[in-house]
Amino acid sequence: MAAAAVETIALGKSYRLTPVLLEVDLRVDAGRAAVIIGGNGAGKSTLLAILAGLSAPTAGVAMVLRQDSRRLDSAARRRIGMLEHRSFLYPNLTAAENLEFYGALYGVADPRGVALGWLRRVGLANFAGERVRKFSRGMEQRLAAARAMLAAPDLLLLDEPFAALDSDGAAIMADLIRGELARGCAIVASAHGALAIEGVALEQYQISRGRVVPYLEKSGPSRARRLRSLLGRQSQ
Amino acid sequence: MSAFVVILTKDLRLELRSGTSTIAMVALAMLVLVVLVFALGPAVARGPEAAAAALWIALVFAGMLGASRALMAESENGCLRALLISPADRAVLYAAKLAAAAIFMIVALGAGAIFTVLFFNLEFSGALPRMAPILILGVIGFAALATLLSAISGRARGGELLLPLLVVPMFVPALVAGVRASAAALSGAPLGAARDWIAILVAFDVLFVAAGYLLFEHVIGEE
Numbered sequence: 001m002a003a004a005a006v007e008t009i010a011l012g013k014s015y016r017l018t019p020v021l022l023e024v025d026l027r028v029d030a031g032r033a034a035v036i037i038g039g040n041g042a043g044k045s046t047l048l049a050i051l052a053g054l055s056a057p058t059a060g061v062a063m064v065l066r067q068d069s070r071r072l073d074s075a076a077r078r079r080i081g082m083l084e085h086r087s088f089l090y091p092n093l094t095a096a097e098n099l100e101f102y103g104a105l106y107g108v109a110d111p112r113g114v115a116l117g118w119l120r121r122v123g124l125a126n127f128a129g130e131r132v133r134k135f136s137r138g139m140e141q142r143l144a145a146a147r148a149m150l151a152a153p154d155l156l157l158l159d160e161p162f163a164a165l166d167s168d169g170a171a172i173m174a175d176l177i178r179g180e181l182a183r184g185c186a187i188v189a190s191a192h193g194a195l196a197i198e199g200v201a202l203e204q205y206q207i208s209r210g211r212v213v214p215y216l217e218k219s220g221p222s223r224a225r226r227l228r229s230l231l232g233r234q235s236q
Numbered sequence: 237m238s239a240f241v242v243i244l245t246k247d248l249r250l251e252l253r254s255g256t257s258t259i260a261m262v263a264l265a266m267l268v269l270v271v272l273v274f275a276l277g278p279a280v281a282r283g284p285e286a287a288a289a290a291l292w293i294a295l296v297f298a299g300m301l302g303a304s305r306a307l308m309a310e311s312e313n314g315c316l317r318a319l320l321i322s323p324a325d326r327a328v329l330y331a332a333k334l335a336a337a338a339i340f341m342i343v344a345l346g347a348g349a350i351f352t353v354l355f356f357n358l359e360f361s362g363a364l365p366r367m368a369p370i371l372i373l374g375v376i377g378f379a380a381l382a383t384l385l386s387a388i389s390g391r392a393r394g395g396e397l398l399l400p401l402l403v404v405p406m407f408v409p410a411l412v413a414g415v416r417a418s419a420a421a422l423s424g425a426p427l428g429a430a431r432d433w434i435a436i437l438v439a440f441d442v443l444f445v446a447a448g449y450l451l452f453e454h455v456i457g458e459e
Contacts, residue, residue, distance in 0.1 A: 052321045078323040086314030090246070092253050104242045105307075105322050 005065060005186030006051060007156045012059030012210075013046055020046050022210035023060065026188075028203075033177070033187035035195045036217050038207035044190035045084070048157045049213075051188060052082050065155060078106055081153035083161055087144040091133035095124055095143050095156050098132060106151035114135065118121060118146035122172055137164040145176055156180055158189040174198070239324035243332035247272070250309065251340060256290050257305040261298040263433060268294040273355045283423035287356035288415045291367075294348045295374055295414075296407065298339055300400050303382030306337040307390055320456070330452035334445070338379040345371055358422060366421035369373035373437040374414040382446035383404055387456040410440040 004027050011024040020043040020120040028034045038044045049055040050062050053072040067076045082088075089098045096115050103111030119125045122142040132140060141164045148156060161177070162170050174197045181187060181200060189195065194204055194215060208220035251257060272290040310316035319329055349371060353363050382403050389398040413436035420430040427434065 054317060054321060074323040074325060077321055080321060082321055083317075084314060084317070086316055086317070088318035089313050090250060090315060092250050093246070097249070101242065101246050102322075104237055105239060105319075105324060107323065146344070171456060 002067075002105050004028065004063070006034075006188060008051075008065045009063075009154060010060035011047075011050065011057050011062050013043070013050060013055070014058045016032045019210050021050075021057075021207075022213045023211075024210075026205070026212055028186045028188055030186050031181055031184045032203065033181055033189065033200060034203045035215075036188065036190045036207060036212060037192070037194060038190070039192065042207040043210055044158055044207060047064055048159050048188065048190060050083075051155075052080060053077065066192070078151065079154040080157065081148035081151065081155070082157045083144055083148040084159045085163065086115060086149060087132075088200065089132045089140060089143060092131060094129050094131050095108055095119060095135070096128040098143065099146060102147050103150055108151055114122075114150055118150050119143075121176070122146045123168070138166055138169045138214075141165055142169055142172060145173060149180060152183070152185075153180075154185055156185055156187045156189075158187060159193060161189055162191070162195070174200075238327045239322075240332050240335075243319070243324065244278050244335050247306075247309070247332065247336035249336075249339055251336070253406050256342050257302050257309075260305075261302050261340065262347045264301055265294040265298040265344055265348035268297050269348065269355055273300075274345040280450070282357060285415075285419045288357055288418035288424055289357070291345075291348060291352045291371075291416050292315060292374065292420060294352075295341075295345055295371070295378065298344050298348065298406060298409065299375070299378045299382060300403065302340050302344065303337050303379060303386055303403070304396055304399055306333050306340075306383060307386045311390070316456075326456060327449050328407050329456075330387075330448050334376075334379050334383045334448065337383055338375050341375045342372065343377055345375055351357070362424065363422050364454060366427065367418050368435065369427070370421060370434065371415045373434065373441055374410060376408045377437060377441040377444055378403075378407060380441065380448050384448040384452060384455070386446065387452060391455075409436055413440070441444050 001002060006026065006028040008024050008026045011021060012019065013021040018174055024047065026034065036044050036047060046055060050069055051064055052160065053069050056070050064072060065076045065079055067073065093101065099115035099118055100111045103114050108114050112180050119128050122145060124139060124143060132143065135143065145161065161173055165173055177187065177197055178200055205212045206215040269290055272293065276286055310319060349364055349367060353360050385402045387400055387401060392398055413433040417430035417433035419438065421427065
């Protein structure tokens with residue numbers, strides 16, 4: 001059995017008296033990807049923040065790379081890459097300088113070379129010397145993905161990775177995710193709806209009232225289609 | 237390259253590129269000194285005591301601006317969260333932020349010291365070298381205190397308003413010692429004459445640098 005990169009046991013998080021996550025049991029092995037589906041405020045980002053060690057659970061435990069998420073040491077943090085809805089990029093540094101900074105911070109050998117390599121992979125090689133302040137949201141998201149992945153992490157936490165991406169950007173992101181999984185990296189991603197990436201088996205879960213349960217594709221006509229057919233029937 | 241050098245180099249590069257904090261601090265220090273010269277009038281604004289007090293008041297105001305900027309610069313695009321999940325220890329992050337804030341303040345206070353000598357009709361050659369070590373001690377203490385407290389106030393709603401209310405009262409012991417030591421230096425006395433005041437400044441620096449190094453991990457980050 002592959003080693004679990006993430007394992008949560010009865011994980012819970014409450015803000016004062018408001019529960020956000022309830023008894024979450026989740027296991028993600030190396031080389032596997034789990035997608036957590038939920039609407040705004042469902043608790044997806046909170047779960048990712050707990051796994052990154054940015055937030056402490058109020059119940060249960062989250063084991064991340066065999067360490068308690070409350071006490072991740074420097075070596076474990078080095079093995080985690082995170083992509084959030086905020087890009088973690090410095091607007092007044094260029095694209096190359098941003099990646100070089102994070103490469104050096106994560107102890108990557110030859111940060112400059114690695115930064116330029118990743119800029120090519122995310123299709124931003126021509127913008128290496130541009131300040132991030134001038135980037136569109138989609139370009140910033142691609143650069144942020146490069147930032148999260150450049151230290152070859154063993155666990156990737158991706159909060160809505162396809163947000164703000166056009167079709168080219170989405171194809172690049174899908175390629176990156178395929179590449180990271182093939183390398184043996186575990187991925188926990190969040191999304192508003194079910195994700196499908198060609199050639200990748202995703203374990204899909206949904207957050208419902210704070211509980212993480214296997215995602216069940218809704219069958220039958222959608223609410224919108226049912227409403228349209230109902231309106232059509234009334235007008236006849 | 238160590239995480240300390242990486243973070244400090246990035247902060248210095250960002251500051252050299254924009255210059256926002258240092259320029260604003262120099263401008264504020266000059267304004268404070270001008271206001272005090274006019275407020276005190278020509279009779280009072282002549283002695284070393286008045287000059288030393290004015291310079292240290294300028295240090296407090298300019299320092300407040302710089303210290304709040306040091307961690308605020310990381311809040312754009314959530315960069316502080318990136319530093320918190322990075323392999324860098326939080327104590328190292330504190331040390332780098334403290335060093336960056338102290339360097340910006342030293343540049344601003346260097347300009348402030350020159351304005352003080354000019355505005356208060358002091359002797360240029362002797363005053364500045366004698367005052368430099370005292371000012372550097374004051375800057376280190378202030379930066380250590382303000383960096384730690386800005387991490388605490390940054391978590392509170394309206395933290396920017398809270399920061400001066402926390403920093404200024406706690407800086408009073410160093411302020412008193414700094415003004416007395418600077419006044420002695422400006423009046424031409426050797427540094428040894430202000431030995432006791434300088435000892436207080438050193439103790440203040442050691443206390444707050446150590447407190448910041450040990451406590452920063454607990455006051456920043458976890459939600």
